[in-house]
Amino acid sequence: MQDTLFPAPATLLSPHGRVLSLRQPQVMGILNLTPDSFFAGSRVSSERDLLARAEAMLAAGAAVLDLGAYSTRPGAEDIPEAEETQRLLPALQLLRRAFPHAFLSVDTFRARVAQAAVAAGADLVNDVGGGLLDPTMFATVGQLRVPYVLMHLRGTPQTMAHLTHYEDDLVLTLLRYFRDRLAALRHAGAVDVLLDPGFGFAKNAAQNHELLRRLPELHVLGLPVLAGLSRKKMVYGPLGLGPEAALNGTTALHMVALQGGARLLRAHDVPEARQTIQLFANTFSMAE
Numbered sequence: 001m002q003d004t005l006f007p008a009p010a011t012l013l014s015p016h017g018r019v020l021s022l023r024q025p026q027v028m029g030i031l032n033l034t035p036d037s038f039f040a041g042s043r044v045s046s047e048r049d050l051l052a053r054a055e056a057m058l059a060a061g062a063a064v065l066d067l068g069a070y071s072t073r074p075g076a077e078d079i080p081e082a083e084e085t086q087r088l089l090p091a092l093q094l095l096r097r098a099f100p101h102a103f104l105s106v107d108t109f110r111a112r113v114a115q116a117a118v119a120a121g122a123d124l125v126n127d128v129g130g131g132l133l134d135p136t137m138f139a140t141v142g143q144l145r146v147p148y149v150l151m152h153l154r155g156t157p158q159t160m161a162h163l164t165h166y167e168d169d170l171v172l173t174l175l176r177y178f179r180d181r182l183a184a185l186r187h188a189g190a191v192d193v194l195l196d197p198g199f200g201f202a203k204n205a206a207q208n209h210e211l212l213r214r215l216p217e218l219h220v221l222g223l224p225v226l227a228g229l230s231r232k233k234m235v236y237g238p239l240g241l242g243p244e245a246a247l248n249g250t251t252a253l254h255m256v257a258l259q260g261g262a263r264l265l266r267a268h269d270v271p272e273a274r275q276t277i278q279l280f281a282n283t284f285s286m287a288e
Contacts, residue, residue, distance in 0.1 A: 012103075012147040012192045014123035020063055020103045020147075022224050024281065025258055027273045028064040028105065028266040029057035030230065033087045034071040047094060054095055058102060061274035064124065065099075066266060067092055068107030072128050072157040074200075085113055089120055096121035105149075109133040111140040118144050128153055128201065130181050142189030149194045149226055150185065152177055154202035163202045170207055171214050178221055194264065196226040199234060208234035212253065215260030227257035228266040230273075251276055 012020040020026070031053060033044055044050045054065055069087035070079060088106065095104060106117040109129030114137065118125070126149040131137045133156065141148045152174050154163040166173050178195055185193060195218060199208050212234075218225055229235060235253055236246035251272050254265050258280040267273035 015118065015145050016121060016123060018103050018123050022263045025263050025265065025277045026063035027061060027270050028066050028264050029062035029270045030266060030268050031065055031067050033067060033069040033091050050091055050094065051098055054099060057270045058099060060270040062270045064103045064105050066105040066107050066126055070108060074157065074161040076157050078158060081110055081113060085116060088113065089116060092117055092120050092122060111136040115140050118146050127151060131184065138185050138188040138190065145191050147192040148190055149196050150181055151196035152198040160202040164204045164207060170210055171217050194224050194226050195221065196228060199229055200232045205234055205237055212256055215257060215262065219261050224263040225261060226264040226266060227262040229253045229257060230267045247272060255280060
């Protein structure tokens with residue numbers, strides 16, 4: 001089932017000429033431009049706050065900054081495209097001016113938002129909808145030749161919590177989903193693709209942990225995997241905590257994801273994620 005037409009890239013090439021190396025695992029820092037993201041500590045409150053957070057993340061070793069202006073937590077309110085664009089583009093333009101060499105990602109499932117963001121300097125499109133929430137997304141990223149994160153999702157952020165029943169084996173279901181979506185991406189002319197199994201999206205706690213344990217099985221597709229675990233309910237729920245107290249648990253599961261072959265950790269806490277990668281690299285390089 002390995003996808004030889006999308007060979008696992010050692011680097012991602014932005015349409016603007018910026019390069020992201022995936023020879024070693026990297027960190028994608030999360031910048032939330034929404035007022036209702038599930039982790040209040042990640043919300044950006046002003047331009048000054050945005051610049052300070054971005055600068056701190058880059059200094060701590062973030063290889064990518066991921067800007068999101070649409071909350072995708074379970075049950076989040078749907079907002080119009082115009083509102084998402086109004087939140088996203090000024091922030092993106094501000095970061096592009098302040099950090100001209102930074103690799104910037106936009107977290108959106110809307111093709112027109114993605115197109116406007118790439119025109120404003122975005123280097124990667126991170127689509128929680130896997131091209132299903134906007135049928136023009138694949139054609140857009142193909143035309144733009146922009147790296148793309150393909151995530152697994154059922155339903156929408158508003159309905160996904162009720163869509164956790166899988167008739168077949170969970171990982172087999174994801175492999176079939178990715179196979180079909182990758183075929184559509186190929187047809188649309190897409191280039192660099194990363195896979196995101198979608199932890200917390202249409203999956204219950206047990207399914208999330210099963211998916212993390214079986215992460216190596218996704219490598220049959222031959223593509224790099226992004227792990228979005230940071231401070232999610234699969235981390236804090238079993239511990240009887242809330243997202244504010246989930247840093248230690250996130251670090252523990254980040255190590256599991258790295259052992260499972262994840263190449264990109266999407267994280268709220270960049271220094272700790274980078275430290276985890278460093279210790280992982282030291283441990284396994286010494287073992288060799």
